[in-house]
Amino acid sequence: MMCPKCGGSMEKVTFKEVDVNRCSGCRGIWFDLLKHEELKKLKGSEVIDDGDSKIGRENNKIDRIQCPSCQTPMIRMVDREQPHIWYESCSVCHGVYFDAGEFRDFKSRTLIDIFRDLLAGPRE
Numbered sequence: 001m002m003c004p005k006c007g008g009s010m011e012k013v014t015f016k017e018v019d020v021n022r023c024s025g026c027r028g029i030w031f032d033l034l035k036h037e038e039l040k041k042l043k044g045s046e047v048i049d050d051g052d053s054k055i056g057r058e059n060n061k062i063d064r065i066q067c068p069s070c071q072t073p074m075i076r077m078v079d080r081e082q083p084h085i086w087y088e089s090c091s092v093c094h095g096v097y098f099d100a101g102e103f104r105d106f107k108s109r110t111l112i113d114i115f116r117d118l119l120a121g122p123r124e
Protein backbone atom coordinates (compact mmCIF):
# COMPACT_ATOMS: atom_id res chain seq x y z
CA MET A 1 0.00 0.00 0.00
CA MET A 2 1.25 3.49 -0.87
CA CYS A 3 0.66 6.57 1.24
CA PRO A 4 -1.99 8.73 -0.47
CA LYS A 5 -0.32 11.92 0.78
CA CYS A 6 3.43 11.49 0.25
CA GLY A 7 3.69 8.32 -1.85
CA GLY A 8 5.79 6.56 0.79
CA SER A 9 5.25 2.91 1.58
CA MET A 10 2.79 1.98 4.30
CA GLU A 11 3.93 -0.55 6.88
CA LYS A 12 1.72 -2.78 8.96
CA VAL A 13 1.70 -1.89 12.65
CA THR A 14 -0.15 -3.98 15.21
CA PHE A 15 -1.40 -2.87 18.58
CA LYS A 16 -3.11 -5.56 20.66
CA GLU A 17 -4.16 -7.52 17.57
CA VAL A 18 -5.53 -4.47 15.78
CA ASP A 19 -3.66 -3.80 12.53
CA VAL A 20 -3.20 -0.43 10.93
CA ASN A 21 -0.93 0.80 8.14
CA ARG A 22 1.48 3.61 8.90
CA CYS A 23 3.47 5.56 6.33
CA SER A 24 7.23 5.08 6.59
CA GLY A 25 7.67 8.65 5.30
CA CYS A 26 5.15 11.11 6.73
CA ARG A 27 3.83 8.74 9.46
CA GLY A 28 0.21 9.22 8.41
CA ILE A 29 -1.98 6.28 9.42
CA TRP A 30 -4.52 4.29 7.45
CA PHE A 31 -7.25 2.54 9.44
CA ASP A 32 -9.52 -0.11 7.95
CA LEU A 33 -13.24 0.05 8.75
CA LEU A 34 -13.78 1.28 12.33
CA LYS A 35 -10.25 0.39 13.44
CA HIS A 36 -9.68 3.94 14.65
CA GLU A 37 -12.73 3.67 16.91
CA GLU A 38 -11.59 0.28 18.13
CA LEU A 39 -8.12 1.57 18.92
CA LYS A 40 -9.44 4.71 20.57
CA LYS A 41 -10.90 2.49 23.29
CA LEU A 42 -7.62 0.68 23.94
CA LYS A 43 -5.36 2.07 26.61
CA GLY A 44 -1.94 3.12 25.32
CA SER A 45 -2.85 2.84 21.63
CA GLU A 46 -1.61 6.37 20.95
CA VAL A 47 1.91 4.87 20.65
CA ILE A 48 1.09 3.85 17.08
CA ASP A 49 0.92 7.54 16.17
CA ASP A 50 4.61 8.32 16.53
CA GLY A 51 4.94 10.97 13.84
CA ASP A 52 5.70 14.65 14.00
CA SER A 53 2.48 16.65 14.28
CA LYS A 54 4.20 19.51 12.42
CA ILE A 55 4.42 17.28 9.34
CA GLY A 56 0.87 16.16 10.04
CA ARG A 57 -0.37 19.74 10.00
CA GLU A 58 1.34 20.33 6.66
CA ASN A 59 -0.16 17.16 5.19
CA ASN A 60 -3.56 18.08 6.56
CA LYS A 61 -3.68 20.65 3.75
CA ILE A 62 -3.44 17.86 1.18
CA ASP A 63 -7.06 16.84 1.33
CA ARG A 64 -8.00 15.58 -2.12
CA ILE A 65 -6.60 12.11 -2.10
CA GLN A 66 -7.51 8.66 -3.35
CA CYS A 67 -8.14 5.72 -1.09
CA PRO A 68 -4.86 3.75 -0.84
CA SER A 69 -6.87 0.56 -0.65
CA CYS A 70 -9.46 0.83 -3.43
CA GLN A 71 -8.44 4.05 -5.30
CA THR A 72 -11.78 5.82 -4.77
CA PRO A 73 -11.56 9.59 -4.23
CA MET A 74 -11.86 10.05 -0.48
CA ILE A 75 -14.39 12.23 1.34
CA ARG A 76 -13.14 15.01 3.60
CA MET A 77 -14.47 14.53 7.11
CA VAL A 78 -14.57 16.48 10.35
CA ASP A 79 -14.58 14.69 13.69
CA ARG A 80 -17.92 15.23 15.42
CA GLU A 81 -16.49 15.59 18.91
CA GLN A 82 -13.41 17.56 17.94
CA PRO A 83 -14.18 19.63 14.82
CA HIS A 84 -10.56 20.79 14.47
CA ILE A 85 -9.60 17.23 13.50
CA TRP A 86 -9.88 16.82 9.76
CA TYR A 87 -9.42 13.44 8.19
CA GLU A 88 -10.31 11.60 5.01
CA SER A 89 -12.74 8.71 4.67
CA CYS A 90 -13.45 6.24 1.87
CA SER A 91 -17.13 5.79 1.00
CA VAL A 92 -16.48 2.39 -0.57
CA CYS A 93 -14.22 0.45 1.83
CA HIS A 94 -14.81 2.83 4.79
CA GLY A 95 -11.16 3.14 5.69
CA VAL A 96 -9.93 6.44 7.12
CA TYR A 97 -6.65 8.32 6.86
CA PHE A 98 -5.23 10.36 9.76
CA ASP A 99 -2.20 12.61 9.41
CA ALA A 100 0.68 12.25 11.87
CA GLY A 101 -0.41 13.40 15.32
CA GLU A 102 -4.12 13.32 14.53
CA PHE A 103 -4.82 9.99 16.14
CA ARG A 104 -3.16 11.13 19.37
CA ASP A 105 -5.36 14.19 19.25
CA PHE A 106 -8.47 12.15 18.36
CA LYS A 107 -7.83 9.87 21.31
CA SER A 108 -7.67 12.48 24.00
CA ARG A 109 -9.59 15.68 24.22
CA THR A 110 -7.67 18.27 26.20
CA LEU A 111 -8.55 21.78 27.33
CA ILE A 112 -6.49 23.10 24.42
CA ASP A 113 -8.63 21.01 22.05
CA ILE A 114 -11.84 22.40 23.52
CA PHE A 115 -10.47 25.89 22.92
CA ARG A 116 -9.41 25.05 19.36
CA ASP A 117 -12.89 23.69 18.65
CA LEU A 118 -14.45 26.94 19.75
CA LEU A 119 -12.30 28.74 17.18
CA ALA A 120 -12.45 26.15 14.41
CA GLY A 121 -14.19 27.39 11.31
CA PRO A 122 -15.99 25.13 8.86
CA ARG A 123 -13.87 23.01 6.55
CA GLU A 124 -13.88 24.67 3.15
Ligand SMILES: [Zn+2]
Pocket (backbone or CB within 6 Å): 003, 004, 005, 006, 007, 008, 023, 024, 025, 026, 027, 028
Ligand atom coordinates in the same frame (compact mmCIF):
# COMPACT_ATOMS: atom_id res chain seq x y z
ZN1 LIG B 1 3.08 9.44 3.79
Ligand SMILES: [Zn+2]
Pocket (backbone or CB within 6 Å): 067, 068, 069, 070, 071, 072, 090, 091, 092, 093, 094, 095
Ligand atom coordinates in the same frame (compact mmCIF):
# COMPACT_ATOMS: atom_id res chain seq x y z
ZN1 LIG C 1 -11.45 2.58 -0.21
